[in-house]
Amino acid sequence: MTASQTAPDLTGRIALVAGATRGAGRAIARELGRAGAVVYCTGRSTAGVPSDYGRPETIEETAQLITAEGGTAHAIVVDHLDVDAVEALVARIDAEQGRLDILINDIGGEAYVQFGTPLWEYDLDAGRRLLDTALLTHLNTSACALELLIRNPGGLVVEVTDGTRAYNAAHYRETVFLDLAKTGVDRLAYAQGHELGAHGGTAVSVSPGWLRSEMMLDHFDVTEETWRSVAEANRGTSGVVPPYEFVISETPAMLARGITALAADPDRARWNTRSTSSFELAQHYDLTDVDGSRPDAWSFITAMEDTPVEELDVSAYR
Incomplete structure (x- = not known):
């Protein structure tokens, strides 16, 4: 953030970051927490029980980072392919907060990409797993959460994807399954924006650069x-x-700073249905990466x- 940029204030806002264990999701959750939002952090990796990514990061660590910085966070282990689990998550947020203001869908499927493999040679189980993890998780979460999000006007849904709409329209994303997943997430934001607009809500797809x-x-x-x-x-x-x-x-911080500024923007509805990037948000809101x-x-x-x-x-x- 540059010296001229006022720190966002999200005091009183309730946020759900689906896929907050590491990377962009963790950074977004931390920035929302720094801005004063109550952040529900979900993921599959918990202490002693990592997901099939096999990474050391856990969802509890993300929440601990937020609370150590003075924020409020709740770590909840959720597989967003399990609709019952997602419904229980949303019911808990409703019971504890009575509202949801910000939904960040940031679950990816990078572990299941078989680069350089044509469709006829691709392992279909791995391909379906990629689509399920990178797209169906987003759809499940929105389907369960939007009724709570529209209870109050001004709700925001951010679909985190890879590649802007313009870039993906002109470039094949290396495998059929990855191409469908990343363009599908963007289209999901576009479609949600049309439905949320009537309720005073906003949906936007956001892509980092090379993260x-x-x-x-x-x-x-x-x-x-x-x-x-x-x-x-x-x-x-x-x-x-x-x-x-x-x-x-770029570090995940630039994306996180841009999304947090967007969430705090009283005129965020101007972004509804759009595809944008971490760079465009940083440029618009006068932000930088951690190195300036x-x-x-x-x-x-x-x-x-x-x-x-x-x-x-x-x-x-x-």
């Missing part, structure tokens, strides 16, 4: 101290990790398609 999450850092075997130099060293080299375009990556930069990942990645890498100046996109 420098815990999983991505581990996948590329880099750290917050080394990622930039390693990516820069791979400039002009193909088939290496991390690829050079990782130089435009404002990475424009989608523009940089698109520019790489037509411009020789040696002619690209990444600083022009940060």
